[in-house]
Amino acid sequence: MNWAVIMAGGSGTRFWPESRQHLPKQFLALFGKKTLLEQTFDRLRRIVPRERIIVFVACDKVTLTRKLLGLPGSQVIGEPVGRNTAPCAVWAASLVMRRDPSAILGIFPADHYIRDTKKFQSALQKAYRSAGQKGMPVTLGILPDAPHTGYGYLEIGRKAGGGLFYLKKFHEKPGHAAARRYFRSGRFLWNAGIFVWRADCLLETARTFLPDIFRGVIRIASGGMSASGVKNIFSKLKGVSIDYGLMEKIPGHILTIPVSMGWNDVGGWASLRKLLVKTHGGNVASGKTLLVESSGNFIKSDKKLIAAVGLRNHVVIETKDAILVCPMEKTEDIRKITASLKSRKLNRFL
Amino acid sequence: MNWAVIMAGGSGTRFWPESRQHLPKQFLALFGKKTLLEQTFDRLRRIVPRERIIVFVACDKVTLTRKLLGLPGSQVIGEPVGRNTAPCAVWAASLVMRRDPSAILGIFPADHYIRDTKKFQSALQKAYRSAGQKGMPVTLGILPDAPHTGYGYLEIGRKAGGGLFYLKKFHEKPGHAAARRYFRSGRFLWNAGIFVWRADCLLETARTFLPDIFRGVIRIASGGMSASGVKNIFSKLKGVSIDYGLMEKIPGHILTIPVSMGWNDVGGWASLRKLLVKTHGGNVASGKTLLVESSGNFIKSDKKLIAAVGLRNHVVIETKDAILVCPMEKTEDIRKITASLKSRKLNRFL
Numbered sequence: 001m002n003w004a005v006i007m008a009g010g011s012g013t014r015f016w017p018e019s020r021q022h023l024p025k026q027f028l029a030l031f032g033k034k035t036l037l038e039q040t041f042d043r044l045r046r047i048v049p050r051e052r053i054i055v056f057v058a059c060d061k062v063t064l065t066r067k068l069l070g071l072p073g074s075q076v077i078g079e080p081v082g083r084n085t086a087p088c089a090v091w092a093a094s095l096v097m098r099r100d101p102s103a104i105l106g107i108f109p110a111d112h113y114i115r116d117t118k119k120f121q122s123a124l125q126k127a128y129r130s131a132g133q134k135g136m137p138v139t140l141g142i143l144p145d146a147p148h149t150g151y152g153y154l155e156i157g158r159k160a161g162g163g164l165f166y167l168k169k170f171h172e173k174p175g176h177a178a179a180r181r182y183f184r185s186g187r188f189l190w191n192a193g194i195f196v197w198r199a200d201c202l203l204e205t206a207r208t209f210l211p212d213i214f215r216g217v218i219r220i221a222s223g224g225m226s227a228s229g230v231k232n233i234f235s236k237l238k239g240v241s242i243d244y245g246l247m248e249k250i251p252g253h254i255l256t257i258p259v260s261m262g263w264n265d266v267g268g269w270a271s272l273r274k275l276l277v278k279t280h281g282g283n284v285a286s287g288k289t290l291l292v293e294s295s296g297n298f299i300k301s302d303k304k305l306i307a308a309v310g311l312r313n314h315v316v317i318e319t320k321d322a323i324l325v326c327p328m329e330k331t332e333d334i335r336k337i338t339a340s341l342k343s344r345k346l347n348r349f350l
Numbered sequence: 351m352n353w354a355v356i357m358a359g360g361s362g363t364r365f366w367p368e369s370r371q372h373l374p375k376q377f378l379a380l381f382g383k384k385t386l387l388e389q390t391f392d393r394l395r396r397i398v399p400r401e402r403i404i405v406f407v408a409c410d411k412v413t414l415t416r417k418l419l420g421l422p423g424s425q426v427i428g429e430p431v432g433r434n435t436a437p438c439a440v441w442a443a444s445l446v447m448r449r450d451p452s453a454i455l456g457i458f459p460a461d462h463y464i465r466d467t468k469k470f471q472s473a474l475q476k477a478y479r480s481a482g483q484k485g486m487p488v489t490l491g492i493l494p495d496a497p498h499t500g501y502g503y504l505e506i507g508r509k510a511g512g513g514l515f516y517l518k519k520f521h522e523k524p525g526h527a528a529a530r531r532y533f534r535s536g537r538f539l540w541n542a543g544i545f546v547w548r549a550d551c552l553l554e555t556a557r558t559f560l561p562d563i564f565r566g567v568i569r570i571a572s573g574g575m576s577a578s579g580v581k582n583i584f585s586k587l588k589g590v591s592i593d594y595g596l597m598e599k600i601p602g603h604i605l606t607i608p609v610s611m612g613w614n615d616v617g618g619w620a621s622l623r624k625l626l627v628k629t630h631g632g633n634v635a636s637g638k639t640l641l642v643e644s645s646g647n648f649i650k651s652d653k654k655l656i657a658a659v660g661l662r663n664h665v666v667i668e669t670k671d672a673i674l675v676c677p678m679e680k681t682e683d684i685r686k687i688t689a690s691l692k693s694r695k696l697n698r699f700l
Contacts, residue, residue: 017657290696292686305672305699307367307687310680314664316673322655323668325675330660336642337657346640349655 002128003103003199004048005092006055008037008065008110009079013338014268014331017322018300021350026111027064030272036111041069043117047124048106051075054095055110056088059227080231084239085193086246087213090206093199094221103199104132107242112192113275115262123259127196130164136253137197137246139167141189143260147179150267152191152243156256167254170243189256192263195242202246209249213237268331269315273298287318296328322349352478353453353549354398355442356405358387358415358460359429363688364618364681367672368650371700376461377414380622386461391419393467394458397474401425404445405460406438409577430581434589435543436596437563440556443549444571453549454482457592462542463625465612473609477546480514486603487547487596489517491539493610497529500617502541502593505532506606517604520593539606542613545592552596559599563587618681619665623648637668646678672699 008026012019019025026037034042037055044053050071057065059078066076077095079088089107096103106128114120120140127138141154150173157168170191174182182188206214216233219225225233247254266272276284276298283291287301289308296313299306306316313328326334341349358376362369369375376387384392387405394403400421407415409428416426427445429438439457446453456478464470470490477488491504500523507518520541524532532538556564566583569575575583597604616622626634626648633641637651639658646663649656656666663678676684691699 017655290687290690290694292690293680293683301673304668305367305696306675307672307691307699308675309683309687310677311675312677314675316675318654318673322657323651323666323673325656325658325661325664325666327660327662330643333643333659337640337659340640340642341657344640346655349657 001052001100001103002048002106003092003096003100004044004053004106004108005089006037006040006044006053006108006110007085007088008040008055008057008061009082009088010111011058011082012111013335015272016334016338017317017319017324017349022060025266027061027068030266031113031276035068036113036266037065038068040108040110040112043114043120044106044108044124046121047128052096054092056092058082079234080227081235082239083234083237084245085242086206086210086240087217087234087237089195089202089242089246090210090213090217091221093197093202093206094218097199097203098221101200102132104128104196105199105202106196107194109193109265111266113262113264113266115264115275116260119259119261120263123257123261124194124196126163127194127257130162130255130257131196131198134255135198135201136255137195137201137250138164138255138257139196139247140192140194141165141167141256141258142192142263143258144183144188144190145260147176147183148190149173149176149179150271151265153182154189154191154256156187156189156258160255164255164257166252167247167256169251170248189258190263191243192265193243195247205246205250210238210240210245213240213245268334269298269317269326270328270331273315273328298328351402351450351453352398352456353442353446353450354394354403354456354458355439356387356390356394356403356458356460357435357438358390358405358407358411359432359438360461361408361432362461363685365622366684366688367667367669367674367699372410375616377411377418380616381463381625385418386463386616387415388418390458390460390462393464393470394456394474396471397478398456402446404442406442408432429584430577431585432589433584433587434595435592436556436560436590437567437584437587439545439552439592439596440560440563440567441571443547443552443556444568447549447553448571451550452482454478454546455549455552456546457544459543459615461616463612463614463616465614466610469609469611470613473607473611474544474546476513477544477607480512480605480607481546481548484605485548485551486605487545487551487600488514488605488607489546489597490542490544491515491517491606491608492542492613493608494533494538494540495610497526497533498540499524499526499529500621501615503532504539504541504606506537506539506608510605514605514607516602517597517606519601520598539608540613541593542615543593545597555596555600560588560590560595563590563595618684619648619667619676620678620681623665623678648678 062078153171155169156165281295292309294311302318317324412428503521505519506515631645642659644661667674
């Protein structure tokens with residue numbers, strides 16, 4: 001049967017000051033009325049029934065998440081610490097295996113944007129079917145529409161039939177020259193971090209290539225352990241991703257489905273701006289704003305009037321206690337602000 | 351005897367959102383602990399005793415001004431409407447003439463910055479003396495330290511002895527080329543709007559060249575008129591400045607004292623920034639701020655933390671109800687914001 005795990009344990013700082021330690025990105029309604037997590041959950045439900053969707057979140061977000069998605073405790077798992085995606089995936093696979101030995105497990109980031117839900121769902125259906133039939137992991141690869149340097153890439157090789165390709169190689173975020181080369185070649189897809197894999201195959205691969213993680217997680221998933229016992233084991237595991245910790249170990253045995261579905265990783269204010277409706281001048285403006293001769297900005301007012309004149313390509317975000325001002329091309333550096341807040345022990349702003 | 355009138359009726363918008371209709375620039379403590387009006391008043395008191403200083407303000411600022419300066423009602427005059435400087439100067443001259451027929455009247459903007467009070471005071475003393483002896487208006491001309499396009503200029507002619515010069519011509523704000531020419535020539539001084547003139551000569555000149563204003567103001571200054579009567583007369587007067595309405599009519603009969611005293615008209619956030627202490631990176635920052643890799647900014651926080659990264663040469667001002675964001679070189683255009691607020695009837699922000 002189809003199962004899904006949503007990885008919602010992240011604690012990103014790229015939407016500071018809107019995202020905070022107590023409210024990371026996936027719990028924000030950055031567009032629309034629902035949080036990114038709810039949108040991810042809703043998108044999956046056509047393919048995977050709600051009782052077979054498991055959500056991993058930081059321990060202190062379990063209650064919030066259960067309330068948000070209306071899920072029982074058995075479906076919302078608290079990670080005591082962040083350890084990247086592989087330990088979570090192994091944990092999820094062991095949980096579903098106990099209830100369904102033939103489970104096919106999809107793994108999904110909680111905080112991405114997908115414009116075309118229909119295309120996503122049909123690609124995903126195909127991914128579940130192929131993963132079940134072939135026993136190989138199937139990834140969704142996004143057909144790039146620009147030589148983006150902010151994403152990892154999937155290099156595809158020979159055809160595998162039915163619109164699938166064998167994955168040749170994972171590539172890290174490229175430089176500008178490489179990104180242009182990738183884009184021209186037509187053989188490079190964006191890695192959206194979406195994988196579908198038979199739970200038994202995933203576990204078997206983990207047992208072989210990540211034996212420490214496998215052993216630790218199996219102990220945790222077998223249940224009956226105290227929170228501090230879980231924390232004790234989990235925090236000692238190595239943080240490693242699914243692609244590098246598991247998939248790269250089985251080259252030639254991974255499939256990819258190229259798909260064009262208006263995907264965006266919502267990596268920060270600059271990419272969020274691209275997704276939202278612009279007013280005159282290409283500004284995204286919400287709340288009380290007054291923009292004169294200003295263009296290309298992302299302006300978000302909480303309570304106060306934000307007035308700008310002659311402002312070009314800046315992000316201005318007002319929250320209850322903070323105001324961010326930053327050129328659009330520097331939004332990657334917002335982490336320097338949170339790092340500085342941390343080092344000055346200004347924790348109330350984190 | 352020496353008398354002074356401080357013109358504090360302005361309602362500038364260039365310090366929006368800090369300056370508002372109910373609190374224009376001269377009532378703000380933009381640097382130091384005292385308002386610009388208080389600083390102007392204090393600067394004069396070495397030369398003119400406090401009981402001979404008259405302050406003109408908008409009618410609704412009379413109480414505030416009396417409290418601020420500790421002055422009796424007879425020394426704080428409410429203008430019912432703004433009519434530029436000439437009507438005020440004539441009004442002031444008629445008031446002081448009634449008490450002191452040999453009065454020498456200095457006329458001072460309320461909202462400028464003067465770094466070197468000693469030099470100001472010694473130039474001013476000389477101006478009062480010369481104005482009294484020669485019966486001609488004496489202006490203070492600021493020796494320029496840059497080819498500024500934002501100021502009017504005084505072109506000086508032949509020497510008049512004792513370090514004074516005859517004023518050849520008033521010039522409006524020049525373009526860049528003219529400003530450079532002015533600067534190189536050494537014969538052009540900034541017009542700081544500071545004039546000293548015998549009250550009787552001023553009135554005589556007004557009677558000749560501004561007869562309507564003269565007649566109207568004499569009626570008002572003779573007293574015993576209701577507020578609405580004053581308003582009725584004053585609002586019908588033409589708004590005209592002292593230099594263009596009076597002085598330009600008597601060419602060859604004006605004296606100028608060149609002076610270098612660290613003068614600045616505090617014309618907006620950009621010029622204010624030059625006057626204030628900069629932190630690392632040339633930022634002026636007050637309140638809770640966190641600036642990472644940012645330089646040349648003017649950041650003022652009211653309550654919230656203002657955090658910036660990679661921000662260059664911008665003004666960010668938070669007040670109780672508004673936030674301004676504007677490139678430093680566009681601060682002249684802040685009036686477009688207030689104009690837009692007005693046209694949208696967002697009066698609470700004006």
